[in-house]
Structures are given as C-alpha cells and as structure tokens.
Amino acid sequence: MIEDYQKGLILNIPVKLPYAVLEKVIEEKMQEEDEEENSIAEYAEVKFVWLEKNPEVDYDITLGLRLKAKTFLFKNKELELKIHLKFNFDPVTNQFSLEDYEAVGENQNKLMNKIVQIILNKFLQKKVLQKSKQNLSEKLQQELTKINSKLKENNEPAEGLLVDAQLDQLNISHFEFAPQDLYVYLSLTGEAAMEVTKIPD
Numbered sequence: 001m002i003e004d005y006q007k008g009l010i011l012n013i014p015v016k017l018p019y020a021v022l023e024k025v026i027e028e029k030m031q032e033e034d035e036e037e038n039s040i041a042e043y044a045e046v047k048f049v050w051l052e053k054n055p056e057v058d059y060d061i062t063l064g065l066r067l068k069a070k071t072f073l074f075k076n077k078e079l080e081l082k083i084h085l086k087f088n089f090d091p092v093t094n095q096f097s098l099e100d101y102e103a104v105g106e107n108q109n110k111l112m113n114k115i116v117q118i119i120l121n122k123f124l125q126k127k128v129l130q131k132s133k134q135n136l137s138e139k140l141q142q143e144l145t146k147i148n149s150k151l152k153e154n155n156e157p158a159e160g161l162l163v164d165a166q167l168d169q170l171n172i173s174h175f176e177f178a179p180q181d182l183y184v185y186l187s188l189t190g191e192a193a194m195e196v197t198k199i200p201d
Helices: 019-032 110-131 137-153
Strands: 008-018 044-052 061-069 078-090 095-105 161-177 181-196
Touching: 008 019, 008 161, 019 044, 019 181, 078 161, 137 161
Parallel strands: none
Antiparallel strands: 008 181, 044 061, 061 078, 078 095, 161 181
C-alpha cells in the first residue's frame, strides 16, 4: 500500500427527526411525570401535544398544549397554550441547553390566558429549567460503541467483500429546526478498509 495514502473516513450525515415522533416522546414523558409532585397534572390534564416551527417569533420551535383544566376557576374547561422555545448548543462541549422561552395563552378569555401563563411559568421553572442543560457527550459515546459493535458484526456487506471499519469520533455539529422536522447533523470520523475475496461472476 502507498505509504502516504489517507485511510481516514469522514462522514457528515443529516438525521431527520419528524416532529410527530418527538410529540409522542413528549406525551410519554408528561404521562410519566403525572404522579410526581409539582407536575403539570396538579393543574391540568394534557389532552394533546404538538410541535411547530413559527417563523413569526424569534424562537427555534413552539410546543403547543391542549389542556383540560383542574383549577377551581376553569375546572373541566379546555385550554390551549403555546410555549416558544429557544435552544443553545455548543459543539465543542456537546452542551445542549434551553436559552429562553415564552409561554402564551391562546384563549379568548384574557384572565384565563394570564392564569394559564402564571401556572405554566411556575411549572417550567420547577420542572423544565432545572433539567434544561444536557451534556450529550456520554450519549454520543454510547452510540459510538454500538455503531462499532455493529460494524464488527456485519463486516461482509456483500459476498466477496470484507470491510474493516472503526469509528473514532461521533459528534453533533449543529441542529436545524425545519417546518416539519428537526435535523441533527452528525460528524463521524474513523478508518475503513475493504478487501475483495471473490470476484463476482
């Protein structure tokens, strides 16, 4: 083999996450927290969750909630509200955090909107902001280990072709909030070599 031949493997892969998939995850997380103290379930039952990209606001994405109120003033009334969210990601430290948010009531009753905002802000401060900073380094390392394990198990993608591949790094370069999907841009580096053991007929 030529000595100065570069065997390095560099891949930049966009991963699409439809908002519909994330909505299911959010609903499941909210259901898990219903029995916890200071959860949103103390004030309302979550009926429906949706995500949308709103170009009219200076935020990355909007989380919409349709709730059935449990409070004395609005008991059993259905309320609709939106939480505008702005995130920050540092690709050097893999730190993902909530930078800013705004809760807005989407109901005709102004008093109802104000009370909903107060309740929601209380919930966000206690339950969301405390968990808003996430270091993704450990998760990425776990996924890197899984990928390398799969590469070893499936080293013959076609008859007569052997592939020896090992990834050294898996990083997130940035996130993109599109109208219907979240794109996670991955950067992978490593080494790969192929050997032909049989020439196809």
